Amino acid sequence: xxxxxxxxxxxxxxxxxxxxxxxxxxxxxxxxxxxxxxxxxxxxxxxxxxxxxxxxxxxxxxxxxxxxxxxxxxxxxxxxxxxxxxxxxxxxxxxxxxxxxxxxxxxxxxxxxxxxxxxxxxxxxxxxxxxxxxxxxxxxxxxxxxxxxxxxxxxxxxxxxxxxxxxxxxxxxxxxxxxxxxxxxxxxxxxxxxxxxxxxxxxxxxxxxxxxxxxxxxxxxxxxxxxxxxxxxxxxxxxxxxxxxxxxxxxxxxxxxxxxxxxxxxxxxxxxxxxxxxxxxxxxxxxxxxxxxxxxxxxxxxxxxxxxxxxxxxxxxxxxxxxxxxxxxxxxxxxxxxxxxxxxxxxxxxxxxxxxxxxxxxxxxxxxxxxxxxxxx
Amino acid sequence: xxxxxxxxxxxxxxxxxxxxxxxxxxxxxxxxxxxxxxxxxxxxxxxxxxxxxxxxxxxxxxxxxxxxxxxxxxxxxxxxxxxxxxxxxxxxxxxxxxxxxxxxxxxxxxxx
Numbered sequence: 001x002x003x004x005x006x007x008x009x010x011x012x013x014x015x016x017x018x019x020x021x022x023x024x025x026x027x028x029x030x031x032x033x034x035x036x037x038x039x040x041x042x043x044x045x046x047x048x049x050x051x052x053x054x055x056x057x058x059x060x061x062x063x064x065x066x067x068x069x070x071x072x073x074x075x076x077x078x079x080x081x082x083x084x085x086x087x088x089x090x091x092x093x094x095x096x097x098x099x100x101x102x103x104x105x106x107x108x109x110x111x112x113x114x115x116x117x118x119x120x121x122x123x124x125x126x127x128x129x130x131x132x133x134x135x136x137x138x139x140x141x142x143x144x145x146x147x148x149x150x151x152x153x154x155x156x157x158x159x160x161x162x163x164x165x166x167x168x169x170x171x172x173x174x175x176x177x178x179x180x181x182x183x184x185x186x187x188x189x190x191x192x193x194x195x196x197x198x199x200x201x202x203x204x205x206x207x208x209x210x211x212x213x214x215x216x217x218x219x220x221x222x223x224x225x226x227x228x229x230x231x232x233x234x235x236x237x238x239x240x241x242x243x244x245x246x247x248x249x250x251x252x253x254x255x256x257x258x259x260x261x262x263x264x265x266x267x268x269x270x271x272x273x274x275x276x277x278x279x280x281x282x283x284x285x286x287x288x289x290x291x292x293x294x295x296x297x298x299x300x301x302x303x304x305x306x307x308x309x310x311x312x313x314x315x316x317x318x319x320x321x322x323x324x325x326x327x328x329x330x331x332x333x334x335x336x337x338x339x340x341x342x343x344x345x346x347x348x349x350x351x352x353x354x355x356x357x358x359x360x361x362x363x364x365x366x367x368x369x370x371x372x373x374x375x376x377x
Numbered sequence: 378x379x380x381x382x383x384x385x386x387x388x389x390x391x392x393x394x395x396x397x398x399x400x401x402x403x404x405x406x407x408x409x410x411x412x413x414x415x416x417x418x419x420x421x422x423x424x425x426x427x428x429x430x431x432x433x434x435x436x437x438x439x440x441x442x443x444x445x446x447x448x449x450x451x452x453x454x455x456x457x458x459x460x461x462x463x464x465x466x467x468x469x470x471x472x473x474x475x476x477x478x479x480x481x482x483x484x485x486x487x488x489x
Contacts, residue, residue, distance in 0.1 A: 063456065063460065148472075154459060163410075190380060190383075
């Protein structure tokens with residue numbers, strides 16, 4: 001601005017801020033209450049996991065990779081195991097593939113319920129948040145019974161899964177899903193009808209289908225813009241071709257559509273779990289593989305709860321990977337986030353809408369901190 | 378106001394977050410399948426030290442006792458992943474569902 005009355009101001013949100021749960025820096029350019037530009041920096045929590053993976057054996061890496069993200073730990077280990085298995089060129093037993101789907105879908109339900117609670121909290125609707133998290137306990141209980149731990153499950157291992165299921169456990173999972181389904185349907189009803197949710201989310205954070213495709217958004221963020229894309233359907237990695245399911249999309253393109261897409265995905269995940277349990281094939285659950293992986297490169301991708309997760313492993317024939325590269329869904333969704341924050345909906349984005357828009361992509365910044373920023377913009 | 382119905386329903390069913398305590402009434406019990414405190418069946422252990430090799434957090438040390446080599450687990454370093462149990466060729470390592478491990482002395486967290 002040329003005059004002494006500067007109209008556009010910089011407002012920093014983060015890296016430590018009450019409205020942000022994770023270290024990220026949003027430098028907002030505001031004109032009054034309206035956001036007109038945004039500069040994003042997420043490299044505050046770089047943990048060097050990819051480098052650390054080069055010094056550990058394939059077996060030890062399983063637990064390091066699992067800790068990239070607590071909530072998507074099943075998806076992380078699944079992607080890693082798929083990459084290592086494709087290095088060996090071995091198929092894993094059918095029963096293990098189905099059990100992997102069960103674990104993956106339970107963790108997806110868990111992640112989406114957690115996100116829904118956080119979204120309700122960001123909207124300012126804390127009663128909703130507490131009710132959702134009370135029902136999330138059901139999935140945590142199922143995860144504990146299935147794998148032996150509530151969050152860090154260590155369920156997928158190289159060559160299969162770790163634990164078999166008993167008939168007793170299967171009926172327990174069935175009962176848990178039966179308890180959960182009416183609750184999720186009720187939350188969907190509330191999310192569609194409640195005025196405070198509608199006022200805070202409808203028309204906020206618009207991401208048009210063209211923008212979503214141009215910024216390579218992934219996961220529920222992309223599907224809420226009406227684009228039908230899901231790794232489970234496009235590139236079935238673990239017997240997903242034998243499981244009938246719908247790819248959920250919505251044409252809303254706003255934060256409200258992202259809530260509805262995730263709630264519908266929970267209902268779809270419940271159906272997938274039920275199908276896998278009823279059609280569970282008999283047989284072994286583990287294909288033992290040698291400790292040393294053959295020389296070569298492998299890539300794998302998985303539909304994690306937040307979107308497409310990608311792993312690349314390069315092996316030099318030893319028992320440690322030569323290079324391990326991870327690309328998480330949050331990193332892919334960040335350009336879309338910038339478009340949303342500068343979007344023009346029914347009205348331009350207000351500062352008060354920023355936490356809701358940020359939460360609507362389900363960010364996980366310490367997963368996304370894969371690169372260090374070295375000055376400049 | 379739309380969650381009012383849910384609040385009333387939960388009150389009627391007496392559903393609520395349980396109060397947890399460390400001992401006595403309301404003590405938390407983990408699921409039997411929980412991966413808790415690690416233990417060793419000494420008579421089965423052959424001292425192959427595979428558990429030490431595979432442990433991702435270097436919580437296992439191999440020591441010599443009267444019967445030969447055996448692992449010692451440091452639970453303050455352990456992250457309860459259960460890889461030692463998986464790697465053990467003779468199934469000598471087990472994980473109990475013991476959930477709470479608060480102690481005053483670090484020595485008490487060594488499983489010998």
